[in-house]
Amino acid sequence: MGASVWQKGAPVVSKKAIEKVRLEISVVLGKATMPINQLLKMGRGAVIELDAGVDDYAYIFANKKLVARGEVVVSGENVAVSITDLVRGD
Numbered sequence: 001m002g003a004s005v006w007q008k009g010a011p012v013v014s015k016k017a018i019e020k021v022r023l024e025i026s027v028v029l030g031k032a033t034m035p036i037n038q039l040l041k042m043g044r045g046a047v048i049e050l051d052a053g054v055d056d057y058a059y060i061f062a063n064k065k066l067v068a069r070g071e072v073v074v075s076g077e078n079v080a081v082s083i084t085d086l087v088r089g090d
Contacts, residue, residue, distance in 0.1 A: 058081050
């Protein structure tokens with residue numbers, strides 16, 4: 001039988017049972033606030049300035065719950081996030 005995952009006070013769940021569970025991962029680089037009319041005037045090439053600096057963390061969410069912080073990196077032709085800190089749950 002496959003490996004099991006244990007949590008204190010919870011039943012054993014096989015690793016195979018959770019392998020196919022899908023999560024929505026999102027990364028927040030920063031935030032901005034603007035009037036709707038300014039947003040509606042934006043077109044191709046418009047730049048939205050965020051409240052984050054170049055050295056600030058990117059925040060990593062799994063199913064809308066903060067799970068980690070990281071740094072933005074380039075991976076080949078893609079933008080990626082290197083995890084630097086895990087955020088402990090409740």
